[in-house]
Amino acid sequence: MTSTELKTQTSSPVRMKNLSKIFPTQAGETEHVAVHYIDLEIEAGSMVTLLGPSGCGKTTTLRMVAGFEYPTTGTIEIGNDMVTTTAPNKRDVSMVFQSYALFPHLTVFENVAYGLKIKGMAKKEVQQKVASILDLMHLSKFRDRAPSHLSGGQQQRVALARAVVTEPKVLLFDEPLSNLDAKLRVYMREELRRIQQRLNITSLYVTHDQVEAMAISDKVVIMNNGHIEQAGSPQEIYEDPKNQFVADFIGKADFLEAHVINVSEQVITINLEGYHLDINNRSQEKYAVGDKVHCVARPEYWYVSDHGHVKGMIQKKTYFGSFIEYEVIIKNQTIVFEDYTFKINGVYEVNDVIHLDVKPGTLRVFPYDGNY
């Protein structure tokens, strides 16, 4: 293989240890802890996404890995190199921005070639390498166009080509798809994941969009107030949220008030509006009989059953094409139930009384917190 062919890289992990960022006091304000002593590893060749509400510290974390901000405490390693305070251009990372940040006066080819020329690569090698990457990104036919003559999606592909052509150790994405319309976002996120996996580049991605995060990530990191609430595969985060914040932030969840009526090593039995439900006892929290708890249920885990544990009346029905969402009143609380089987099993109407059961092992309990 020549150096101009596209390689699947030997990737490097990124390790952040005890990383924090405290922005200094400004006039009239107290100092602000944007990132709060986090530990996080991005495994070699993997895609990790930072997800969380506005202001939770996602961008600041990304910028510390890029070298645009220096941490207040902690360290950042890329492979075997400690880069905590290394200048951005010396740490072998590339960043893809929401704004594309292409050079308007250069063609697509020249934009992608720029970083290689700066590195002093010979002209012939540059030609071959850029041609390979444009081919991989399905951009060859646009090579002589100016960025202004491309669509948003095409411009973002050029930005990605420019970021990966220099074979950086780490690729950083700062909400790269935010400017694209919904359909193009879906297409582009698939493209982006394909390229990241094809080139095996260790990547850190910041987004507000949880579906996007689930679709492209090996690991999703849920941040809140500068802390990591949970890091795990998309499935772990969705199916086994560690706390109320994660359960509430990812997907839909009912937070139902209930009381503990029995606790064994394996099972916590709760009383939900007079109905008794068994829940796997996997929580770190210790519960006692009489404790008030939140019982958290995902809407798609409920199903109608003649002998269902919980009886209620439908008060609202909404059609979403692939499922129907029912709001079911259970005495003083509402269970939201999404029925994906209605095209086979039939439809219920408002005021119908139904019995619901829930898929075993899918309910969670958390300590009662008036915020939910």
Ligand SMILES: Nc1ncnc2c1ncn2[C@@H]1O[C@H](COP(=O)(O)OP(=O)(O)OP(=O)(O)O)[C@@H](O)[C@H]1O
């Ligand atoms: N240069 C700065 N000086 C002072 N405070 C800052 C600075 N940059 C960010 N912050 C604050 O740090 C906190 C975290 O900001 P950050 O941009 O990392 O959040 P975010 O999760 O990326 O938010 P968003 O999703 O809105 O982009 C915010 O409260 C923000 O106001």
